[in-house]
Amino acid sequence: MDSNKRKAEHSEGRDDKRQKAGKTNTRGGKKQWQVPRNNQGAVQAKAIQPGDSGIWATCAKGREVKCVGELRDLFSDYADLLYGSALDVVDDAGEDSKDVDIESEIKAEVEGIQKPSAVQLFTSVRLNMQCVVFFKTVSPIEPVSFVKRMCEDAANDSALKHTKTVKRLCPMTLMGQATEEGLTKTAAQVLAPHFHQQPVSSKKYAIRPNLRNHTTLKRDAVIKQIAAMVGPGHVVDLKNYELLIIVEIYQNICGISVVDDSFERLKRFNLAEIFDPTPKESPQESHTTPDTQSEAATDENLAIVEPDARKALA
Numbered sequence: 001m002d003s004n005k006r007k008a009e010h011s012e013g014r015d016d017k018r019q020k021a022g023k024t025n026t027r028g029g030k031k032q033w034q035v036p037r038n039n040q041g042a043v044q045a046k047a048i049q050p051g052d053s054g055i056w057a058t059c060a061k062g063r064e065v066k067c068v069g070e071l072r073d074l075f076s077d078y079a080d081l082l083y084g085s086a087l088d089v090v091d092d093a094g095e096d097s098k099d100v101d102i103e104s105e106i107k108a109e110v111e112g113i114q115k116p117s118a119v120q121l122f123t124s125v126r127l128n129m130q131c132v133v134f135f136k137t138v139s140p141i142e143p144v145s146f147v148k149r150m151c152e153d154a155a156n157d158s159a160l161k162h163t164k165t166v167k168r169l170c171p172m173t174l175m176g177q178a179t180e181e182g183l184t185k186t187a188a189q190v191l192a193p194h195f196h197q198q199p200v201s202s203k204k205y206a207i208r209p210n211l212r213n214h215t216t217l218k219r220d221a222v223i224k225q226i227a228a229m230v231g232p233g234h235v236v237d238l239k240n241y242e243l244l245i246i247v248e249i250y251q252n253i254c255g256i257s258v259v260d261d262s263f264e265r266l267k268r269f270n271l272a273e274i275f276d277p278t279p280k281e282s283p284q285e286s287h288t289t290p291d292t293q294s295e296a297a298t299d300e301n302l303a304i305v306e307p308d309a310r311k312a313l314a
Contacts, residue, residue, distance in 0.1 A: 183225055
């Protein structure tokens with residue numbers, strides 16, 4: 001008897017734990033299409049694929065998991081703010097039909113159980129790389145305007161700081177294969193709305209490439225190829241550009257986006273720098289750090305653009 005009683009109590013205890021574990025955090029009844037609020041229940045993609053769009057983010061070494069959690073919360077809040085009403089219309093479509101028979105209703109309910117209605121707007125991707133995370137995005141999220149809005153709000157109100165580990169955000173409009181052909185196809189789609197509209201409106205531009213864990217394409221070749229894709233009628237201007245073409249290459253995947261001149265004002269979309277700017281040092285006190293080395297490399301990348309672009313457009 002005692003043995004059976006202990007088994008029953010143990011079974012009840014496990015049932016209670018399961019019920020507690022099954023509870024979801026709705027945070028004031030927010031919409032179910034948002035991404036999960038905890039890493040255990042989060043959906044994670046296996047790899048970045050051509051045709052994807054998304055957002056890169058950097059963080060301190062060893063803080064990748066924490067960074068992913070912070071970004072899930074931040075992205076969910078802004079998705080609700082910017083796109084909530086649009087998704088409500090999609091979710092409510094078809095619910096107003098009054099001529100639906102019972103059989104159709106039952107079928108719809110069964111399909112709803114088999115296929116959860118929650119839309120995964122953001123899906124983290126496991127990377128074999130330290131200090132960097134990536135989130136895939138789906139429509140209606142537009143990575144460039146989405147990231148810019150977050151950075152604009154951060155610059156206007158420091159009280160909005162809810163992240164401790166997130167540093168730079170880098171939106172990617174479209175991903176493609178990291179080959180010459182893949183780069184051409186991706187650039188053709190991303191650059192067209194900004195540089196190829198008729199009649200042509202001359203733009204001052206710069207190109208910023210960044211290569212990680214990749215050896216096939218070379219930085220100089222990428223710059224020349226992108227400059228050639230921009231085409232005639234536009235002028236390279238490294239310091240006073242109107243549009244900046246960002247090219248991110250990771251392993252066998254390349255991503256491209258075009259941002260406007262607010263990029264520099266918004267600390268190159270670095271949330272940590274927006275909230276807590278690094279004090280400017282005098283020339284006598286300046287010293288080289290990993291961060292300053294990275295910034296110097298970026299400036300060097302931009303410096304290559306001007307002569308190569310002019311050759312490509314000649």
